[in-house]
Amino acid sequence: MSLDQLSYFVAVAEEGNIGRAARRLHISQPPLTRQIRQLESELGVELFLRTPRGVQLLPAGHALLPRVRRVLAEVVAVKESVRDSRACADERGDSELPSPASR
C-alpha cells in the first residue's frame, strides 16, 4: 500500500469514474485500474462496484474513504510542518541543503 494508491482511491471515489479520475490524476486508465485492483487485493476487500456507467463505492470502500482522507491530510500537515521549520532556519541564516531540490 502506497500513498499514491490512497490518492488514487480518493480520486476514483470522488469521480465515480475511473477514466475521469485518471485524467484528473494525469495518468491513463490502465495503470489506475491496476492500482485500485492491487489495493483491493492487498486489503482483501472489494472497494468499488464496477458498472458499465462507472464505479460505485461498496460498503467497505465507503467506510474507508474518511480514514484515507485523514491519512492524506496528515501527510500534508507533515509537509507544512517542514515548511515552517525551514522558514525558521532560513530566518537564522542556516544553509541546510546546498541542493534545494526544486519541489
Place this chain on the structure above:
Amino acid sequence: MSLDQLSYFVAVAEEGNIGRAARRLHISQPPLTRQIRQLESELGVELFLRTPRGVQLLPAGHALLPRVRRVLAEVVAVKESVRDSRACADERGDSELPSPASR
C-alpha cells in the same frame, strides 16, 4: 515521499544509528542512508545531524517525528478498519475476492 521512507525515518530516529536501524528494518545501510537523504532533499530540510558515533535529530526532525508517527498510526487504523469490514462481509457469506491474495 513514501510510507516506507516515513517508517525508515522513525526507525533511524528511535535507534539514533543508521546501521542498527537498517538491521531492524531488515535492509542494509546504504539504501537506508539514501532514503533518508532523499527524504531530506524532498522536504528541503536536514533531519539528522551526522556524527562519527551515529545520528541525532535536528530541530526539524524532532518536530516531524510525532507527526510522522501519527501518519503511520492512521495507516494501521485503515488496515484494521478494512479487517472489520471484511469480517462483517464474511459473516454474511459474501465472497468478495476469488483471489485471497495471501497477505
Place this chain on the structure above:
DNA sequence: CGGGCTTACGGTGTGCGTAAATATC
C-alpha cells in the same frame, strides 16, 4: 586502526503508457 556514514555499480522489481479485447446500454 575501528566504527559509522556515504558513494559507485550491477541486478531486480514495479509502475506507466500504448494498443487490443470484452462487456453493457
Place this chain on the structure above:
DNA sequence: GATATTTACGCACACCGTAAGCCCG
C-alpha cells in the same frame, strides 16, 4: 455502435545489495 473497464506488451524509473571510499576518535 459508444462508453467504460480490463488484459497484453514493452520500456523506463526506482530500490536494494555488495563493494569500495571517507571521516573521526
